[in-house]
Amino acid sequence: MRTAHRDHPNYWAFVVHRVSGVLLALFLPVHFQVLYMGLNDAAQFDKFLTWTHLPIVKAAETVLILILAAHLTGGLRLLAIEFLPWRNGQKTIVSITAGLSLVIALVYLLNAA
Amino acid sequence: MKRPEDTFDAQRETHLWLAQRLSAMVLALCIIVHLVTIVGAVQGGLSAAEIIDRVAGSGVWFAFYAVFVAAIVVHAPIGLRAILSEMTKLSRARVDLLCFIAAIFIAVLGFRVVWGFYTMGGAA
Amino acid sequence: MSRETLTVAVWRGAEKGRYQKYEVPRQESQTVLDVITYIQRHIDPSLSYRFACRVGVCGSCAMTVNGSPRWTCRTHVDKVLDDTGQLDVAPLRNLEVIKDLSVDMTDFFDKWAKAKGQFHGSETRHDDFSAVSPDSPQRKVASAGIECIGCGVCYSACDVVAWNKDYLGPAALNRAWTLMNDERDVAGIDRLKAVAGAGGCQACHSQQGCVERCVKHLNPTGAIAGLKRATAIAALKGQLK
Numbered sequence: 001m002r003t004a005h006r007d008h009p010n011y012w013a014f015v016v017h018r019v020s021g022v023l024l025a026l027f028l029p030v031h032f033q034v035l036y037m038g039l040n041d042a043a044q045f046d047k048f049l050t051w052t053h054l055p056i057v058k059a060a061e062t063v064l065i066l067i068l069a070a071h072l073t074g075g076l077r078l079l080a081i082e083f084l085p086w087r088n089g090q091k092t093i094v095s096i097t098a099g100l101s102l103v104i105a106l107v108y109l110l111n112a113a
Numbered sequence: 114m115k116r117p118e119d120t121f122d123a124q125r126e127t128h129l130w131l132a133q134r135l136s137a138m139v140l141a142l143c144i145i146v147h148l149v150t151i152v153g154a155v156q157g158g159l160s161a162a163e164i165i166d167r168v169a170g171s172g173v174w175f176a177f178y179a180v181f182v183a184a185i186v187v188h189a190p191i192g193l194r195a196i197l198s199e200m201t202k203l204s205r206a207r208v209d210l211l212c213f214i215a216a217i218f219i220a221v222l223g224f225r226v227v228w229g230f231y232t233m234g235g236a237a
Numbered sequence: 238m239s240r241e242t243l244t245v246a247v248w249r250g251a252e253k254g255r256y257q258k259y260e261v262p263r264q265e266s267q268t269v270l271d272v273i274t275y276i277q278r279h280i281d282p283s284l285s286y287r288f289a290c291r292v293g294v295c296g297s298c299a300m301t302v303n304g305s306p307r308w309t310c311r312t313h314v315d316k317v318l319d320d321t322g323q324l325d326v327a328p329l330r331n332l333e334v335i336k337d338l339s340v341d342m343t344d345f346f347d348k349w350a351k352a353k354g355q356f357h358g359s360e361t362r363h364d365d366f367s368a369v370s371p372d373s374p375q376r377k378v379a380s381a382g383i384e385c386i387g388c389g390v391c392y393s394a395c396d397v398v399a400w401n402k403d404y405l406g407p408a409a410l411n412r413a414w415t416l417m418n419d420e421r422d423v424a425g426i427d428r429l430k431a432v433a434g435a436g437g438c439q440a441c442h443s444q445q446g447c448v449e450r451c452v453k454h455l456n457p458t459g460a461i462a463g464l465k466r467a468t469a470i471a472a473l474k475g476q477l478k
Contacts, residue, residue: 025215046162065148069148082465199400
């Protein structure tokens, strides 16, 4: 089936928003569980945290920040569409949200590395 | 002709939509604070002591994280509900039940951590 | 593809069917509807398709051209051929195929009625004409959406329509929003009740396929956002019960 009707930036932004939302929802219980572990056993938690010094884990964290940033900026874009007067240049807004997400992830990476 | 369940539907769906958007606005602020905190915390590496030092016994951080978790509990299940009803063949009642369970699950895991960090001041 | 002829793949059958290839003479300023008409008149008279005005007024000739919904009478072949020179024409998505390129538009128009797309005034023929200022903000909002020709392109471009069979769709909701801004109309709250709910405006994810593809350059996403705000205010007041 041809899906050329989806070939436009606002559709891609929708896909990013949906996929990032699902990934965040899946990550959240893991995040809470790790923090709960740290709560009960600080030594164990610090041992876990040394693991986060691995480059591969740093990379994964950066991707996670990128996902969070994408859902944040994409969400703000949607709130603007729904609650503010319409603005032309929706595709420009999509590219701004994409750029901003990358900047946020990069800022994290530079500080974590 | 409009059936009674349709009008019930209109009120409920609109409330859910509004709840998701309002919680999104709260989350936007929380996530910005969260991101700034994370970037500050990762400088020089993370440690349990650093996190505990910051949040344990702090009423402000407790209030912040409580609001953060509450907003997630509202926001995420409504989003999952839209996805499940569009992309699976589950009935609407089943989707609602699953998302309600998801909300409880997130709430229990989240508040357990928030409360734990707040009250552990003396223990750490 | 030679310069003189165009190979076009056309959907034949109903929900189940296949693409059939035809060779059609290439002409200057040829539209997709010209191509389809040529096939029907010169190659296979059994090809079913729908058109009327041929000049972009009636909204009856919409089809899926190279994967996207378009008004075929105003779509030049030059503009839609990809690098490989491919042209395929299929019926509109999201509507039941009757035969070949003709779809059943019943659901599409029933949803207009369901969204209370009819004007409900309070005045009679004995009253004088209503004076609506062209400069009033409401009139401007209404004007922005009233040029819809009901072609079904937005309905076909929308994935929410494909995923949620109750979803009223961009055209019906756009129509409802123009009426909400018609100061002569008195069906306000009833219409908001009709456009809220699982199949209503809240189902829209602002994918903007409708805005992207609308042949009249209307903005259904913006109209639906207006309905979202209006229904939210009404719900807070408990008016949607």
